[in-house]
Amino acid sequence: MSEKVRLTCPMGRKRAESWSGSVLVPVGACTAAAGLSGLFDLPVLPEGPLAWSAAALGAAALLAGIVLLVDGIRLRVPVLEVEDGEFRYTRGRYIVRIPSADVGSYYVLPGRTRSLGLCDVAGRPRHFPSVRGRRANRPYLPLTGLTSPAKVDAFMSTAGIPPRDRSLTSGR
Template sequence: MSDTVRLVCPAGRKHVELWAGYALVALGIVAIAVDPTHWANITLGVLTAVIGAALAVHGHLIKVPVLEVSDGEFRYERGRYVVSVPFHDIGSYYVLPGRIRSLGLCDTAGRPKRFPSLQSRRSSRTYLPLTGMTKPAKVESFMAMAGIPPRKRSLSA
């Protein structure tokens, strides 16, 4: 596979924090502009703008998972956590249902692959966490474009 196939998982919390932060900054500026001579408006406006700026900065720091297949390699990236698997080692995949979806990969024999855990919380895990807003159909479409069959249609099982 020479083309790059990429899926960036949406994160609702990130969008909410960004929009709320920018709205609070704007509200703080409006509060100061309404009556710039009164100390209460200035204090309220500055506090609102500072809280909004902090919320927006925190929203920018939230890392979303990125799935990518290119140059014969499957790559999962979430911030500093990166998993790279040679494309020929992947036999199939499955999507775990739940509030926060996860992606599991199987080897060519049909056994789940194990990955190192995020932030050393466990010794290993058999899935890669996605976000709650990630639709299973979108993951299935991405994997179909990458050429990885679902577990129920795996050639080895």
């Protein structure tokens, strides 16, 4: 196969954190500025304790928005690619490269965070180093929770990798 086949997993958490952070930053900044400028001072209250609480609440919202925005930007989206006889899984700096001839079949693990398992041509699961840099090996590659198993099936069939046959009769 000489053409490139690519599947980018959708990342709902990345979008949610980025959007909520980008909303919280200006809201927090405006609330803190309004509290410090005395906009919330009421003539009934001496010293304006409402203004200071508004400034503190705005500063907390500003800080939370910055944290969410930075964390949303830092999240990496998994990408599956097959090109020139090589299967590639990329997630940030973590890259797995396997010759397509060494991939016999695949299976998708259900759950909150979907995962892709690959088997060799003999049907044994392949083991990969941990994504987070820990010493443990895992028999799967993590995808995202919004990744549809139907899209993974379509990608793998386009790449020419069959699903794992788990039947007892093996195709009869």
